[in-house]
Amino acid sequence: MEGTLENSDNLVVQRAKDIRSEIMDLFSILFSGVNALQEYLLEHVLTCLVPAFFIAGAIATFIAKESVIRHLGAKAKKSISYTVASISGAILAVCSCTILPLFTGIYKRGAGLGPAITFLFSGPAINLLAIIYSAGLLGFDIGIARAVAAILLSIIIGLTMDYLFRNEESKGDLVFEEKTKTKPKIQIISFISILVLILVIDAAQIELAIKILLLTILLFTLLIVLKLWYSKKEIEEWLNATWNLAKQIVPLLLVGIFIAGVITAIVPREIIENSVGENSITSNLIASIFGAFMYFATLTEVPIVKSLMVLGMDKGPALALLLAGPSLSLPSMLIISKVLGLKKAVAYIFLVIIFSTLTGFVFGML
Numbered sequence: 001m002e003g004t005l006e007n008s009d010n011l012v013v014q015r016a017k018d019i020r021s022e023i024m025d026l027f028s029i030l031f032s033g034v035n036a037l038q039e040y041l042l043e044h045v046l047t048c049l050v051p052a053f054f055i056a057g058a059i060a061t062f063i064a065k066e067s068v069i070r071h072l073g074a075k076a077k078k079s080i081s082y083t084v085a086s087i088s089g090a091i092l093a094v095c096s097c098t099i100l101p102l103f104t105g106i107y108k109r110g111a112g113l114g115p116a117i118t119f120l121f122s123g124p125a126i127n128l129l130a131i132i133y134s135a136g137l138l139g140f141d142i143g144i145a146r147a148v149a150a151i152l153l154s155i156i157i158g159l160t161m162d163y164l165f166r167n168e169e170s171k172g173d174l175v176f177e178e179k180t181k182t183k184p185k186i187q188i189i190s191f192i193s194i195l196v197l198i199l200v201i202d203a204a205q206i207e208l209a210i211k212i213l214l215l216t217i218l219l220f221t222l223l224i225v226l227k228l229w230y231s232k233k234e235i236e237e238w239l240n241a242t243w244n245l246a247k248q249i250v251p252l253l254l255v256g257i258f259i260a261g262v263i264t265a266i267v268p269r270e271i272i273e274n275s276v277g278e279n280s281i282t283s284n285l286i287a288s289i290f291g292a293f294m295y296f297a298t299l300t301e302v303p304i305v306k307s308l309m310v311l312g313m314d315k316g317p318a319l320a321l322l323l324a325g326p327s328l329s330l331p332s333m334l335i336i337s338k339v340l341g342l343k344k345a346v347a348y349i350f351l352v353i354i355f356s357t358l359t360g361f362v363f364g365m366l
Contacts, residue, residue, distance in 0.1 A: 049101075051199035056105035057242030058195055061234070062188050063109065072111035072119075082155045085111075085118035086126075099123035100335045101245050107339065114162030117348060118154045120336075124326040125150035133302050134322065142315060146322050149359045153323065157351045164347055187229045194222045248338070255334070276308070279316035279364030281357065287317035288356040291325030292333075292349065301325045316364020324356035 072081045099120060107116040124130075126147055135143025201214045226235060276283045296304070305318050328349060337345040 051202055053101045053242050053246050055195045056101035056245050057238050058192050059105040060109060060241045061238045072115040081115040082118050082158055085115040086122045086151050086154045100332055104339050113165055114158040117161045118158030121157055121327050122154035125323060137302050137306050145319055145363050149323060153355050157355060160351055161348060165344060191225055194218055276317035277312040279314045281361055283317045284320040284357040284360040287321040288324040288353045291321040292328040292353050293330050295329040295331055296325045314364055316360040319363045320356045320360025323359060324352055328352050
């Protein structure tokens with residue numbers, strides 16, 4: 001009888017230990033999500049996201065609708081619109097989440113679906129800092145392949161989206177044919193250029209003292225430009241547009257980052273490393289899907305890929321991850337779905353994964 005009671009007590013104690021262990025594991029997983037949020041808020045909001053929102057607000061407030069349509073509109077000449085979209089993204093050091101307010105701004109100002117998608121893909125995929133960093137850390141061949149492939153894929157994916165949804169996009173330009181009074185181009189270009197420089201310098205990996213000096217000069221110049229060229233009402237319109245974009249995007253963005261952090265804790269690293277050690281369609285597809293659902297802040301994908309390559313990751317899947325990773329993330333998927341609608345968002349996600357997979361496979365055979 002005593003033995004039975006003792007065994008029963010042992011089972012209760014063991015069960016209590018199992019429950020405690022499960023609770024600790026759950027807290028560890030949740031902490032990973034909280035930690036991802038904390039890192040993002042501390043390291044990336046001020047340096048990337050906030051400047052991007054101000055740029056998007058400026059685009060929405062001061063750039064004429066006709067000007068956007070002329071270069072990026074659904075009925076604009078494709079050779080111009082797609083070239084402009086792919087190159088304009090290359091000058092910004094932004095991640096898949098920071099590009100979202102910029103993409104939302106130009107899309108809502110009348111940009112055609114194809115050029116807007118090209119801009120959405122090209123921005124985080126081919127920013128100059130990432131290309132230079134990739135070439136230096138991963139090798140010149142991967143750096144060049146990433147730049148060339150990202151430009152080509154951004155245009156191909158944009159054209160494909162434009163073709164798939166051509167009927168839905170065909171009448172979009174008609175809404176924006178009215179004439180809008182705008183400020184002189186030199187004032188708009190100067191104003192937005194200063195904001196872009198603030199974003200680039202703020203995100204650049206340079207000495208802190210130099211960064212503070214450059215940002216101080218740029219902010220002082222911005223204040224002068226606002227004082228000389230913009231009225232109080234215009235400044236209020238700009239700030240209101242910036243705030244409205246932030247209210248739409250930030251809540252979903254934070255939820256997505258938390259979920260991405262939880263997923264990172266759940267998925268064992270060994271599974272990822274052992275699945276991409278050779279150049280095959282399967283390994284490239286795994287790398288593309290993994291990159292598409294993970295969140296990579298600006299440039300962080302490069303050291304992650306470097307560590308995976310040291311552990312045996314083939315160069316094909318490495319390129320596939322470099323293409324799909326910065327261009328997509330779980331947070332960005334939520335925002336894209338809200339801006340474009342579920343059907344277009346699913347098509348864009350599918351195209352990014354498939355084309356990244358094929359590009360990585362071809363590169364791995366070279």
